[in-house]
Amino acid sequence: MxxxxxxxxxxxxxxxxxxxxxxxxxxxxxxxxxxxxxxxxxxxxxxxxxxxxxxxxxxxxxxxxxxxxxxxxxxxxxxxxxxxxxxxxxxxxxxxxxxxxxxxxxxxxxxxxxxxxxxxxxxxxxxxxxxxxxxxxxxxxxxxxxxxxxxxxxxxxxxxxxxxxxxxxxxxxxxxxxxxxxxxxxxxxxxxxxxxxxxxxxxxxxxxxxxxxxxxxxxxLINEGTNFLASGQNPVRRGNAHPNIVPYEVFAAADGHVILAVGNDGQFRRFCDFVGRPDLAELPEFATNPARLENRVGLIAEITPLIAARSMAEIIDGLEARKVPVGPIHTVKQALSxxxxxxxxxxxxxxxxxxxxxxxxxxxxxxxxxxxxxxxxxxxxxxxxxxxxxxxxxxxxxxxx
Structure with missing residues (x-):
């Protein structure tokens, strides 16, 4: 300062x-x-x-x-x-x-x-x-x-x-x-x-x-506003999920919650390797982001229990080592400390x-x-x-x- x-x-x-x-x-x-x-x-x-x-x-x-x-x-x-x-x-x-x-x-x-x-x-x-x-x-x-x-x-x-x-x-x-x-x-x-x-x-x-x-x-309104202007479809509430990227939301771990933000197909493959399901990245319905977006419900059902079986520390350390965007959810006190x-x-x-x-x-x-x-x-x-x-x-x- x-x-x-x-x-x-x-x-x-x-x-x-x-x-x-x-x-x-x-x-x-x-x-x-x-x-x-x-x-x-x-x-x-x-x-x-x-x-x-x-x-x-x-x-x-x-x-x-x-x-x-x-x-x-x-x-x-x-x-x-x-x-x-x-x-x-x-x-x-x-x-x-x-x-x-x-x-x-x-x-x-x-x-x-x-x-x-x-x-x-x-x-x-x-x-x-x-x-x-x-x-x-x-x-x-x-x-x-x-x-x-x-x-x-x-x-x-x-x-x-x-x-x-x-x-x-x-x-x-x-x-x-x-x-x-x-x-x-x-x-x-x-x-x-x-x-x-x-x-x-x-x-x-x-x-x-x-x-x-x-x-x-x-x-x-950025991407959600232009999503509507481009498609004519009214955006809807998705909680913590992203309208254009999957998986990109909050997941329950064994001892809390983590944020998973998979931004491209390479990151998705490395994520699947971490959770012990490399085959998911090879399936046509999950291999690309447009496919994952189309099959969001099925993919989230597959990976939710795999994440829930691991601790927050294991998930964050493991995915950071693989350069997959992941992070904790801090309280205000934790963030500012x-x-x-x-x-x-x-x-x-x-x-x-x-x-x-x-x-x-x-x-x-x-x-x-x-x-x-x-x-x-x-x-x-x-x-x-x-x-x-x-x-x-x-x-x-x-x-x-």
């Missing part, structure tokens, strides 16, 4: 962050990790970002009292300055317009049109500042028949199709275990902002980015204001020249208000002096 003196890829970029919950904060945390200055605006009437109250667990004070640093909030809000501003007030709007004049990027997740009455919408700010990159995140986007409907991760997963593919074939549709629609929307937002900044730097032109949770979720997680710095301790040391998940990007920096822990509500507003005031004095 780099020290604070190491330059970041986005050093000098200022982001006015009018987002809350998860999608927008995911994007701005990523930009903050890369060196951008993030001004996180929080509503003093509500105590700030909604997720500050989405606990327990919370980071406690030294005497054991809960802080406003819920684990959920800390997941997406490091490397930011928290500034308490009431955008519903005339003074708050003046301050935010002042901040927008200093910013390279504005990112917001209000309902479409929700900022017009405050004079903080993209049309108003982009007209005043032609080089501004303005990103709007909403449930369904700025256009379309559903533009005014609210957007939450669970609803996006349902509307966008991923829940119909997730879960046991005989169970109910199931959401992914984390807010993946929000997170992926935040990742798309980051990509969009970076692309728009490159265009701005080349031409001087800013622009508006219109991004929705549902559009993003449909985009990452592995030697691999430690070697890759995927758990990062940080010093939080009034809450001692907190731990956050690491950023997976590893740059050779401009490494990710963990400059500041997730902020307490409004902790940077005076510092930032006084800095703006001094800047204005310098400009007018």
């Amino acid at each position: 780099a020290g604070s003196e190491t330059p970041g890829a986005l050093d000098g970029i200022v982001v006015l962050d009018l987002t809350r919950i998860l999608a927008g904060p995911t994007a701005t945390q990523m930009m903050g990790d890369l060196g951008a200055t993030i001004w996180k605006i929080e509503n003093p009437k509500t105590g700030g970002d909604d997720t500050r109250a989405w606990g327990p667990p919370y980071a406690p004070t030294p005497d054991g009292q809960d802080t406003d640093l819920s684990a959920y909030f800390m997941a997406a809000n490091r490397n930011k300055k928290s500034i308490a501003v009431d955008l519903a007030s005339a003074e708050g709007q003046r301050v935010l317009r002042q901040m927008a004049a200093r910013a390279d990027v504005v990112i917001e997740n209000f309902k479409p049109g929700g900022l017009v009455k405050y004079g903080l919408d993209h049309a108003t700010l982009c007209a005043a500042h032609p080089g501004l990159v303005y990103c709007s995140i909403s449930g369904f986007g700025q256009t379309g028949p559903n533009r005014d409907k609210p957007g939450y991760d669970l609803m996006a997963q349902g509307y966008g199709g991923i829940m119909s593919l997730t879960g046991d074939p005989d169970g109910q549709p199931m959401k992914v275990g984390v807010g993946i629609a929000d997170v992926m929307c935040g990742m798309y937002a980051t990509i969009g902002v970076l692309a728009a900044l490159r265009h701005r730097d080349a031409t001087g032109e800013g622009q508006h980015i219109d991004l929705s949770l549902v559009d993003a979720q449909m985009a990452w 592995t030697d691999q997680a430690r070697a890759r710095h995927m758990v990062v301790p940080m010093q939080a204001n009034g809450a001692g040391t907190v731990q956050v998940l690491g950023n997976p990007l590893n740059f050779s020249r401009t490494p990710v920096r963990y400059r500041s822990a997730p902020p307490r509500f409004g902790q940077d208000t005076d510092e930032v507003l006084q800095s703006l005031a001094r800047s204005d004095e310098d400009h007018t002096g």
Whole structure:
């Protein structure tokens, strides 16, 4: 992990962050990790970002009292300055317009049109500042028949199709275990902002980015979405099985479960040799992946008891030695406690204001020249208000002096 003196890829970029919950904060945390200055605006009437109250667990004070640093909030809000501003007030709007004049990027997740009455919408700010990159995140986007409907991760997963593919074939549709629609929307937002900044730097032109949770979720249907477009057949839930590769799923071992991910015919032959049934790889109905896909039920019936007769360690060691993809199913505790997680710095301790040391998940990007920096822990509500507003005031004095 780099020290604070190491330059970041986005050093000098200022982001006015009018987002809350998860999608927008995911994007701005990523930009903050890369060196951008993030001004996180929080509503003093509500105590700030909604997720500050989405606990327990919370980071406690030294005497054991809960802080406003819920684990959920800390997941997406490091490397930011928290500034308490009431955008519903005339003074708050003046301050935010002042901040927008200093910013390279504005990112917001209000309902479409929700900022017009405050004079903080993209049309108003982009007209005043032609080089501004303005990103709007909403449930369904700025256009379309559903533009005014609210957007939450669970609803996006349902509307966008991923829940119909997730879960046991005989169970109910199931959401992914984390807010993946929000997170992926935040990742798309980051990509969009970076692309728009490159265009701005080349031409001087800013622009508006219109991004929705549902559009993003449909985009990452990936192979199952294109399976439908190519075949006209609606994909179905398969539990842990893969729609296009067999065998590629979870199997019970004698003492737990393992993941088997056979990606080609050579790996399948080596798998069959390991389980003592090399003849299976020679049968026409199993010899190739298209054949195995067609005869999925029969093949799984053949290999399930062969795997169940062996321990997890035997299976993993034996198949790894044969270069057949295989692995364990970790709990979150096990995953974050592995030697691999430690070697890759995927758990990062940080010093939080009034809450001692907190731990956050690491950023997976590893740059050779401009490494990710963990400059500041997730902020307490409004902790940077005076510092930032006084800095703006001094800047204005310098400009007018």
